[in-house]
Amino acid sequence: MQKTLVIALAGCPNAGKSTLINKIVGQKIAIVTSKCQTTRFNTKGITNIDDTQLVFIDTPGLFKPSRPLEKSIVKQANLGLEEADLICFIVDATFAKKQDFSSILKQLQTLKKPIILLLNKVDALKIKSELLQLSQDMNRLYDFDSTFMISAKKGTGINEVLNYIQARAIEGPWLFDQDIASHITDRNLAEEITREALYYALGAELPYALEVQTELWEDKEDSSVKINQVIHILKASQKKIILGTRGQKLKSIGQRAREQIAKILERNVHLFLYVKVKPDWIERSVAGFGN
Ligand SMILES: Nc1nc2c(ncn2[C@@H]2O[C@H](COP(=O)(O)OP(=O)(O)OP(=O)(O)O)[C@@H](O)[C@H]2O)c(=O)[nH]1
Ligand SMILES: [Mg+2]
Numbered sequence: 001m002q003k004t005l006v007i008a009l010a011g012c013p014n015a016g017k018s019t020l021i022n023k024i025v026g027q028k029i030a031i032v033t034s035k036c037q038t039t040r041f042n043t044k045g046i047t048n049i050d051d052t053q054l055v056f057i058d059t060p061g062l063f064k065p066s067r068p069l070e071k072s073i074v075k076q077a078n079l080g081l082e083e084a085d086l087i088c089f090i091v092d093a094t095f096a097k098k099q100d101f102s103s104i105l106k107q108l109q110t111l112k113k114p115i116i117l118l119l120n121k122v123d124a125l126k127i128k129s130e131l132l133q134l135s136q137d138m139n140r141l142y143d144f145d146s147t148f149m150i151s152a153k154k155g156t157g158i159n160e161v162l163n164y165i166q167a168r169a170i171e172g173p174w175l176f177d178q179d180i181a182s183h184i185t186d187r188n189l190a191e192e193i194t195r196e197a198l199y200y201a202l203g204a205e206l207p208y209a210l211e212v213q214t215e216l217w218e219d220k221e222d223s224s225v226k227i228n229q230v231i232h233i234l235k236a237s238q239k240k241i242i243l244g245t246r247g248q249k250l251k252s253i254g255q256r257a258r259e260q261i262a263k264i265l266e267r268n269v270h271l272f273l274y275v276k277v278k279p280d281w282i283e284r285s286v287a288g289f290g291n
Contacts, residue, residue, distance in 0.1 A: 003052040003169035008084035010077065010108070012099060013037050013061025015090040016120040020152035021045040021058040024162070028264060029182040029189065030058045031196035035206070037061060038199065040073050042080040044183045046176045052166050053174040057084060062104050069209050069282050086114050086168060088161070089144070090152075093119040096134055105142045114168070117144040118161065123151040187214045190261045194229055194273065197257040198242070201249055207238045211281055215274070224268035227261070231273060232281040242275050250275065 009017040013036035022028050025045035031038060039060040047054050059080035065071040081087060087108060091101070096119075108115055117138055125131060135147050146164060150157035176183070184192075191212040199206060216228035231242060243250050250273055258271040278284075 001051060001171060002174050004055065004172050004174055005052070005086060005165060005169040006055045006057065006084045006175075007165055008057045008059055008080045008087045009090060010059050010062060010081055010087050011090035012092070012101075012104070013063055014095075015061065015092045016152040017061070017090050018043075018058050020088075020090065020118075020120070020150075020158070021056050023152050023155055023158060024054075024056055025181050027181055028260075029184055031192045031199075033196060033199040035199055037063075037070070037073060038196075040069075041076050042083075044176075046180055046182065047162075048174075048178060049162065049166050052169040053176065054162070054165060054169070055175055062107075064103075067208075081108070081111055081113075084113065085170065086116070086165065087111070088118050089115050089142075090118045090120050091134075091138065092121050093131060093134055093149070094121050094124050096138070097130075101138070101141060109142070114145045115142070116161075116164065117142075117147040119147065119149045120152050122149050123154050123156065186265060187217055189264065190214065190227060190257075191229060193260045193264070194231070194253070194257040194271075197253045197260070198231065200256065201253045202241065205241050207233055207235075207241070209234055209282055210238075210242075211285055222268075224270060225265065226270045226272075228272045228274065231275045232278040233275060234277070234279055234281070236277050239275050239277065 009020055011017055018030035018032045018039055021030050024047055029045050030043045039058060043058045045056045057080040059077040060073045062074060062077055065074045119131060119134060122131060131149055139147060148157055148161050150161060191214060194212045211232045212229050215230050218226040220226060233239065254271055254273045258269050262269040
């Protein structure tokens with residue numbers, strides 16, 4: 001008898017949601033950076049255990065949005081939460097003392113769905129006794145159905161979470177074919193990998209808003225693929241930051257992205273990156289995020 005459950009991974013930006021979904025699925029389907037607001041749209045990751053299919057949704061971090069791009073990011077997260085049967089609220093245990101979760105938890109409460117707490121990054125926590133205190137404090141703030149201590153990066157504690165979730169799966173047909181790990185398309189994933197490479201290369205210089213779009217995807221007879229991607233930026237002044245001296249920065253971004261895309265697609269990749277100024281890309285894109 002088939003069973004399924006849809007689980008949203010929710011939490012503040014940078015809590016480790018994307019790291020966790022990659023670990024659960026066993027492959028990279030979502031990009032990870034040390035910066036907040038990395039994830040912009042919901043990505044589903046599927047794992048099958050015995051007769052049970054668990055569909056995880058990696059959602060963008062929850063925060064109080066002000067700018068248009070931020071608003072669309074949080075809207076995406078809320079769509080993921082609505083779709084879910086169960087919510088995993090993920091907290092960066094190394095940073096939690098400095099955070100105020102009350103308004104987010106109040107909002108989650110209105111969904112009337114079971115919520116479990118995952119205290120993440122326990123590998124990086126220097127004083128382990130703080131974990132117990134944090135667990136108590138968080139459970140005083142909200143009556144979580146259960147609490148787990150995990151390291152999404154190292155993989156510790158994840159089996160216990162999966163066992164808990166599996167036991168709550170509901171009878172019903174699987175939503176995805178057995179061999180599907182994610183609904184993200186190769187194009188979208190390739191765009192995301194380039195965005196990740198930009199984050200890494202640009203650090204603090206990263207423009208607030210940029211997007212990567214595929215302009216050409218050409219499957220070659222020798223099984224390689226030619227990909228042209230355009231990086232949209234808002235202002236002409238941002239162009240030289242991305243290009244770097246004599247274009248060296250963009251070259252290294254392209255190199256990193258190409259290697260990663262080739263690894264994921266398991267085929268040779270010819271990647272060409274172009275930078276274009278498109279002052280209205282946010283207005284044009286936000287409506288289509290995640291589609
Ligand atoms: N030490 C440690 N670092 C972690 C762990 N999980 C995630 N990180 C790091 O935390 C940072 C943020 O991770 P992400 O997975 O991108 O976080 P996110 O919640 O998806 O962030 P947004 O998409 O911005 O909402 C990255 O630098 C990760 O390497 C963990 O278990 N231990
Ligand atoms: Mg993320």
